[in-house]
Amino acid sequence: MAATVTPAAVGDAGLGDLIPFWTDVRRRFLRNKLAVGSVVYVVLLSLIAILAPLITFYGPKKINPAASLGKPSRAHWMGTDLLGRDVWTRLAFGARISLSVALAVVVVSTVLSLLVGALAGYFGGWWDTITMRTADVFSTLPYIVVVLFFISVFGRKVWVIVLAIVALGWMGSARLFRAGVLQVKSQEYIEAARASGCSTLRILTRHVLPNAIQPIIVSVAFGIGSAILLESVFGFLGVGIAEPTPAWGLMVGDARDHLFDAPHLFFFPAGALVLTVLAFTFIGDGLRDALDPKLRGAK
Amino acid sequence: MASYLIRRLGLALLVVWGAVTIMFVMFFVIPGNTIDILSGEKVVRPEIRRTIEKEWGLDKSVTGQYVHYWNRVLHGDLGKSYSNNRSVNELFKQRAANSARLAFWGLTIEIVFGIGIGVIAAVRKYSLLDVVTGFVAVALAGIPVFVLGLLLQYGLGVRPAQWNWPRWARFPVQGMGPNRWFVVIPLGHQWKYLILPAIVLACVQTGFITRISRTSMLEVLNADYVRTARAKGLRSSTVIVKHALRNALLPTLTVIGLDVIGLFGVAVLTETVFNWPGLGSTIRDYAFAQDVPVVLGLASIVVLFGAMASLLVDVGYSILDPRVRLTTEKVD
Amino acid sequence: MSAELAAVAPLLEVRNLTKHFPITKGALLRRRVGTVKAVDGVSYTVRPGETFGLVGESGCGKSTTARLVLKLMASTAGQVIFDGVDITHIKPNNKALRRDLQIVFQDPYASLDPRMTVRQIVAEPMIVQGTAPKDAYGQVDDLLVRCGLAREHAARYPHEFSGGQRQRVGVARALGTRPKLIFLDEPVSALDVSIQAQVMNLLEDLQDEFGLTYVFIAHDLSVVSHISDRIAVMYLGKIVETGSRSEVFERPEHPYTKALLSAVPVPDPRLERARKKTRIVLRGDVPSPADPPSGCRFRTRCAMATDLCASDEPLLTDQGGGHLVACHYPGIEWPAASSSPLESTSAVA
């Protein structure tokens, strides 16, 4: 008895009776300033992406050689790049490409890795062996070969890049998920759920996933950043999204040539990238805390 | 346990076979062939082309080449480069150690800082330290390697040289340096050449590991058994190290394991920027030239290595979490 | 009580239930090199309304037996007849099976999903059975109250409760579907002694209230002694003695049962002191179920073992009145030499 925490010890004992679960989650989430700030940022970013044509004054591909490498000014408040394109405009339009690439990558690879990883972890046996060894194969294939293959077969299109990034990245979250499921599956409450008559699907969705989701939240937050970054790596290697498409990764990569004479070329897209990853990280943290029943009612 | 290891080794070979086969197929689907790529715009004289094709067995059918490839590999010969005639075995010998050393130190930095910062951030959740380290970790992970590398090169190599700082305060910009090692321990000035690429290599993943270990740590710190341990009056540090850390390491280990596997991949850019001749950049170079023997040869060894790493991760699981048994089903 | 019930058809009949785990060797082609006989031909019957105690040291297969009956594990051989229906080969997710057979787990901490409220936990079996979530949630309050908790507790999470309270939640969860039979897998062994009694009382009350039948699994005869009508003692995957409570407690015939009984503390301190002198200490550890001793499985720890014990396996034979014992020398007394203070209960715990 002494070893356990009595209900009285955990905050306001009456709290749980009055407030429904989701209200409580929301309340706890809203109390987290970083998370709320991050949500505001993401919403703002999405608005910028959606309203890009309305809030910018130049075309994203409109070049103006006369204004090459202009410093931030009243006309171009984030400056201009080598071709005299407005950095702010490209950043806003780039949010469309980069965010949708990142989200597509994260959604597809999370769903895929959920299926593969969760099932592999839960059922074990041959399915586990096959999928995890397949993951081994994929994670060790030189990525350049895979990307070369994709772009030479399907062309240098945005969805092809998405596909390539997914093909190269699903194993990470699949393994993470598998590890989580492995850990959860041996818990007695899973057996209890089976004894209660829960179907496998119900056990997976109601018991296993909610308890294994923590690392995945982090992985999703970072997945968004690394998808955008991979795009820049591919750009650096010449196998990524083609110019003049405005994409953050490309912008960061191109800025390398002018790191010291035109730092604004690096600072703004890289800053946007880092802030975005940070925002998703903080949202992940906030969600984690809000969803964790053990932190219920706690400050 | 032993039989488990042997079985997993067998599976690792299967993984290598699968990866090589996939790459083999990919190279046949990717347009262009080595001879054309090497000769560029020049049309190679038919006699020369025939000589080259015969030498490399390119005159055989796809399956013939595939069989030929394995036949050679099974005899311990990974073949020769199409483009510069270097023996792949030799290339591997030269490159693997470089890669392994860089990877080792990158990984060490990653683990020490990643887990260290993660744990501290979890214990001091939402403190200034937590927020700042979180920000720095994400920011470092958010800068592409080729930019971060350049910043370090200028900050620690070029500027100190231009400002005539003393020798000890300058770092080399590029290269392997004296190449003096005791296994993985750099000797003499070697560490100066190693440190920048190792840091850059580590930065890619440190942020992620920091966050993962912070999250798992928080999860564990709230778990019943840790609360119990605390309630028992154990010292906070004992609780963290003995009870929490061990259990929090599982997801972190997964990430690290993945990282070991992928490190050669990540190292491509680091190796390029710092001109560190390792496997990653070598594979990349030859992949662009569609130099099939080199890519297949080196990559299959990397794959084998990766399969081993994933095996180690699984063994590590069973050590950290005895419930994850390697062989038998749970009895009572 | 047992005499009346004897006439009634058994609710659960387990015949020759067996669970073997293969031990394999070899890298790619796995050869089977041996078998762990976790449960090896266990038979017993449970009558409606009674409490059947299943006792044995940890690792003897008692929990496995429960899991086999509940189809949480597939049995290797044997037959299970529940409520007149042979359920040996029905699917594990059979709704009726899940409705009528429930289990309360040993560990109140691990067996409740930390991410579910008590309401969700208790309602889940009902919802799975097809009860509308709203109705199921409605019944939760009532169940909680009956199990000695408050309505308000429904919205809380497991970590907000003490061990005893959690076990009450576990019981409430098992009760929701109005099962006919509940397996209680050492339901109080993880609890403090003071709480143990509360939970035991609750279980008894509920049995009366709902007309439940229990299979009570324990490693400690003292716990079972309160509640059981009949008792089976298991050793290394086999039942060595079974009979009514009074027969087993008052006239134990198997040396193992006697050893277990000698470890049961007696409330009277004087008697307890006297008994201490006659405590039986078992030699050695439980042998590996992968390589059980020949003949009588208990012979390696039995001071009275003979050559016969090593060569022939004793069968369960009726000593009269349904008191079955698997011993070549039923009723044999332990020699005095083996009686000495038991350092701890670990030998039988």
Place this chain on the structure above:
Amino acid sequence: MNTRYLKALAGGMLALAITVPPATSAVKKKKVTRVTKATTTVAPATTAIPATTATPATTAAATVTTAVKAVAAGGTGTKCNKVGGTFIDNWTLSTSDAQHIDPGITTELIGAQVINAVWDGLTRVDPDTGNLLPDVAESWSSNADSTVWTFKLKKGVKFSNGEDVLPSTFKKTWERNVSPALGSEYADLANVIKGWQAIQDGKGKELAIVADDANLTLTVNLSSPYGGLAQRVSHTLFFPLSKDGQIAGKDYEKGVMIGNGAFKMDGPRQPDLQTKLVRNDSYFGGINGHPACLDTLVFKVSKDPISAYADFEAGNSSNGVIPGGKFAEATKKYGDRATKAVLSEQYLGINWKDSVVGGFGAAKLRQAIGAAIDRAGINSIVYNGSRKISTGFTPPGIPGYKAGLTQNFQKEGADPALAKRLISEYAKPIPKLTYWYRTSSVEATIAQLIQANLKDVGIDIDIQAQNPTTYFTDVRNKNPQLFRSGWTWDYSGYDNGANQLFHTTDDASNNLTDFAVAQYDQLTEKGQAESDPAKQAADYQQAEAIMLDQAVVIPLVWGRFQTVLSPKVDQYPQNALGFVDFGGVSLK
């Protein structure tokens, strides 16, 4: 045309390699196979190929029968103001290591650069004047129809291991280099020598060369008349190999190769790290007449020019490559001593066979494209203003060069008015055109500048990034309407550019535009057969003018080395083809 580019691309440094000017990114040298073809298409009487440089020696070689003694050896080259020191080169191999440094196998300029430091051939091109100088050969001559060439070797030329360099050394080496067993892609360079075909066909083993070691004369019999042999033997394929090299296969370069040049290898190559050379003390002097000024010469390998530049900036190398966009900054900081013009041309190609932009009928359209492009803009944005805007295809420095061949419609800046007028004269609707470029940030920049220029005059183009690895094969086979390419001269001869890139019967591989105009073909063939340099130049100029009037290529800019030199470097002789004469390089 720049295959080494491709290698750089293949090396993965796409974004960066293109920022390097052609010569610095090292050009794969193209063989001169045109010669034999010319002999079949041109009248028998005029078989000799014109000299590729205007030196008196070579001009004479094609016309007179008497032996022409070349400039006396020794003392004419670069002097050492200081002897000693280590030169660390981070320019030659700044995008990737050389694939080969075996003289018989190498196909790249970067490999040839190293080879030129370790070996000396019979002749060598003067870094200052571009003239041909005697090297191992003391003098040479040919018979009247240039079918028999005799080289007189200097006395006392030795390999670094003490072995003599004799006429038989050359004979044996050449036979090794052209043997099918070696599979050298440049074996064709020797195809004018009698016996070559038989060796290729497996019917013989020897070239028709008489090596008189006693008199130090090497007599080469050709299968067809060729006036340019003295130039040709300055190629690495004809460098002498020591005895073990003469019998060695492809694996020769794994060890220490023995040369007769100013430097010798200090040990085997360290692939992807460096190749270290030290002074060869038994060097005969070569074109400078003295041993190398430097003690040590290290060719450092980089894979990323920006990092290589950082390395230079940190004071770790004696020379370095200027990355794209840094030309002004770098030359301001480190001077422009090493940024002289290189024989190369960047151009926009237009497909002659295309149904829209090709043929005579679309000349106005092509000219309009030329008029619309703002080359000054490209120069300033892409090249930091470092390049010279082309006034024709052939760059200054090539004998016979004439300025202003495209003046009629191309200005330095854009001329939208002229372009619009030409379009209205063209008087046909212009569909959206396709423009191909090798993926890289620099190429993308050029593409967008051109796209914007053309949009200004109402021409829409679709710019498409192409797989860099297979770019040239794809351009050759899939015939895009517009494409970007460049050309770097292998030797300073007019024919190496104009004659080989746009001739109908030329290697399909080199004529990417598929230009096929009879008048052009006749003029270049006539020029090739011409013995008088002035007349020859006139023919080539006329041909080029026709090609440029048809605007099948839109010349953009001529090349320039993007090299920075450490202030510690004293002498740095480099010829316009890209070769640094490391024997003459010295430090302060």
